[in-house]
Amino acid sequence: MRVRMLAAAAAVLALAATAACGGGSAGDDGTVTLRLGFYAAAGDPADTTMRELVKEFSAANPSIKVQLEVAPYVKFFERLRTQIAGGQAPQVWLSDGVLVQEFAARGALADLTDRVKTVNAADYSGIELNRDQKGRVFGFPQGAQTPVLFYNKKLFAEAGVAEPTAEWTYDDLAAAAKKLTKDTNGDGKPDTYGMRVYSPGFTESWWPIIKAFGGDIVTDGNRKVVVDSPEAKAALDWMLAAMGKDGFAPDYVTTEALGKGAVHALFATGRVAMSYGIYARTLPAVNAKVDFGVAPLPKGPKGRGNVAIVNSWVVSKAASPAQADAAWKWITYFAGEGPQSRWARLGEAIPINKKAAASALPADRGKVFLEALDAAGDLGTNAVWSEYTEALAKRVNEALSGATPVATALKTGQQEAQQVIDRFYAGQTQ
Amino acid sequence: MRRSISYVLVLAGAVVMLLPFAAALGNSLKSFAQYIQVPPVWLPDPVQWDNYAEVWRRTPFGLYLANSLLIAVLAVAGNVVTSATVGHALARMRLPGKQALLTMALGTMMLPTVITIVPNFLLFRSLGWLDTLLPLIVPYWLATPIGIFLMRQTFLAIPKDFEEAASLDGANPWQVFWRVHVPLAKPALATLAVFTFTTSWKAVLEPVIYLTSPENYTLPVGVLSLKGQFVGNDQLVTAAAMMSLLPMLVVFVLAQRYFVRGTMSAGLKG
Numbered sequence: 001m002r003v004r005m006l007a008a009a010a011a012v013l014a015l016a017a018t019a020a021c022g023g024g025s026a027g028d029d030g031t032v033t034l035r036l037g038f039y040a041a042a043g044d045p046a047d048t049t050m051r052e053l054v055k056e057f058s059a060a061n062p063s064i065k066v067q068l069e070v071a072p073y074v075k076f077f078e079r080l081r082t083q084i085a086g087g088q089a090p091q092v093w094l095s096d097g098v099l100v101q102e103f104a105a106r107g108a109l110a111d112l113t114d115r116v117k118t119v120n121a122a123d124y125s126g127i128e129l130n131r132d133q134k135g136r137v138f139g140f141p142q143g144a145q146t147p148v149l150f151y152n153k154k155l156f157a158e159a160g161v162a163e164p165t166a167e168w169t170y171d172d173l174a175a176a177a178k179k180l181t182k183d184t185n186g187d188g189k190p191d192t193y194g195m196r197v198y199s200p201g202f203t204e205s206w207w208p209i210i211k212a213f214g215g216d217i218v219t220d221g222n223r224k225v226v227v228d229s230p231e232a233k234a235a236l237d238w239m240l241a242a243m244g245k246d247g248f249a250p251d252y253v254t255t256e257a258l259g260k261g262a263v264h265a266l267f268a269t270g271r272v273a274m275s276y277g278i279y280a281r282t283l284p285a286v287n288a289k290v291d292f293g294v295a296p297l298p299k300g301p302k303g304r305g306n307v308a309i310v311n312s313w314v315v316s317k318a319a320s321p322a323q324a325d326a327a328w329k330w331i332t333y334f335a336g337e338g339p340q341s342r343w344a345r346l347g348e349a350i351p352i353n354k355k356a357a358a359s360a361l362p363a364d365r366g367k368v369f370l371e372a373l374d375a376a377g378d379l380g381t382n383a384v385w386s387e388y389t390e391a392l393a394k395r396v397n398e399a400l401s402g403a404t405p406v407a408t409a410l411k412t413g414q415q416e417a418q419q420v421i422d423r424f425y426a427g428q429t430q
Numbered sequence: 431m432r433r434s435i436s437y438v439l440v441l442a443g444a445v446v447m448l449l450p451f452a453a454a455l456g457n458s459l460k461s462f463a464q465y466i467q468v469p470p471v472w473l474p475d476p477v478q479w480d481n482y483a484e485v486w487r488r489t490p491f492g493l494y495l496a497n498s499l500l501i502a503v504l505a506v507a508g509n510v511v512t513s514a515t516v517g518h519a520l521a522r523m524r525l526p527g528k529q530a531l532l533t534m535a536l537g538t539m540m541l542p543t544v545i546t547i548v549p550n551f552l553l554f555r556s557l558g559w560l561d562t563l564l565p566l567i568v569p570y571w572l573a574t575p576i577g578i579f580l581m582r583q584t585f586l587a588i589p590k591d592f593e594e595a596a597s598l599d600g601a602n603p604w605q606v607f608w609r610v611h612v613p614l615a616k617p618a619l620a621t622l623a624v625f626t627f628t629t630s631w632k633a634v635l636e637p638v639i640y641l642t643s644p645e646n647y648t649l650p651v652g653v654l655s656l657k658g659q660f661v662g663n664d665q666l667v668t669a670a671a672m673m674s675l676l677p678m679l680v681v682f683v684l685a686q687r688y689f690v691r692g693t694m695s696a697g698l699k700g
Contacts (some may be wrong), residue, residue, distance in 0.1 A: 040658070041656055041657055041658035041663055042488055042489050042644075042652070042655035042656055043487070043488025043489060043656070044658050044663070052697075070644070070655075071638065071643045071651075071655065071659075072654055072655055072656075072657045072658070074656075074657075075638045075651070075654055075655075078638060078639070079638050079639050079642075082547055082548055082551050082639045083551075085548045085551070085552075085637075086548065086551040086552050086555050087555075087561065088551075088555060202588075265466035265467075268463075268466065269463070269466060269467055284466075287462065288463050288466075368457070397558065
């Protein structure tokens, strides 16, 4: 009896051990195994489309055997960092654009500069946003995100306010937002706000606003934090007024409580008439059947403050030459007009293939996003982007919540973010 | 009167504890538009039973369930056997340096998982266990610190008279352990079994790190795989989470009697 139980346990363990073991890198018959990582929710259209594209790529390239490694966004990068530390990263993966330099600086990525020279750069958007201080390129664009001004056409019509134009300034925006703010049930609190200004995701909040007001966040190859400036203070003061004395934006606590992703529910549910949003924010608005339009970011004293994130394919430095070639083949396949047009139909990202972008984006929104992308700078990316922006955002948020005076928050935020950058780059030659 | 107040307090406590569960249940039956409504609504209208079906359509939920069950059952079996034997040895046998061994074992409890995840990843990689279920099972077969501690305390609490009487009847140390001590430690073993089951069942970090093939995913990883970066599938994630709770509830209900007795006796050792 005991022997039988031991045998059964051994059998179950063997079964667990043999469940789906990974394959090698190259076979004797010339086939190359390519582990391809990307982030998507199971069963989502993005997941399904990516699998279809991989299938088509494999059919066209029978010598390349693609093994997919998919996980939702946060978990994907959690696993990836451990895989990199353990020398087990996929040979090619989709990286959030802001993380490319983090992986590159830690020696995880192959330098794609020479490969990028073999394509016609004019056909694609975003390549330059991936170039580092030394002119090297470690990622090839997959899809782009840039914030523009979303507005609810129905709420504008009901309030009798003219829709935003490319000539709008921050004063125009504030004036319209005040007219759009309504307290319909008379409880003393607005039910509809004119504008959402704060978001835990700063790409659609204080970052472009500070730049539009003439301030900057980082300079000198994104290694010097310069946020402690009168212009940045003016930008944050404008935001505080919007949430406070002017009262046309939901306050910090209400917005923060919704979290990074759910904050866009405010626009999708008609609680705010305007909001800054990247291209992917069209999805919740479309799903919620909001009649909306998009306009360029308003002009500040020093421009619009356009920024962009270019999510990119990267190749592992540990990939064999054959795997790196196969990875590049996949990357150029995905950048083609056909796959890019298919990807564009998901509504998740701006295609980086300019032909696909011109034909596949919705006519009424495409132009605004593409012009914003053309004008955009990068989002201060460097090897410690996650860490220094977290340090900085913590202090900026303290200012926007009213807990700390703006001047103090900017000064402290600058010092702490700079310390993070200096700590990493001290003694580094690159 | 005092009893009524007690009942009211207990009832109020129960309501407070159940409120998040009720909210989650309600959320699992909402449409996405209702899910993101500000201010939130409590009751789903209309009730979206299809969220549960959609989870099964989008993911091989049954496979995730089977993987989680296989891991949890083997983890429970392994941990109960090894922790009981180690705990018994530390409580009842004369071993040189056993106090130091116990201190070391307990010391490992102080290390957060994130600290050990990379060394463990390298270890499992060298063993060829990545993307298999073994890293989620085998560590439980090497006794866990909490299991060792719980069982040691339990065996320490059993009076020596039982052991001496059995020895006089000719029982060897193994027979004393198996026929005398283990039956007396059933509540603690049940407690350890429930703890191990729940720990294994709800583990997220390790499965996410070690498993890359969807056919090996456990239930929590499968639930999280529904979460989109831009598109909110939160109502589906909540529906999947509600379904993944059921096996844990069944285990707890079945082991409840022993579990309560086990936790009580652990606290009342004389």
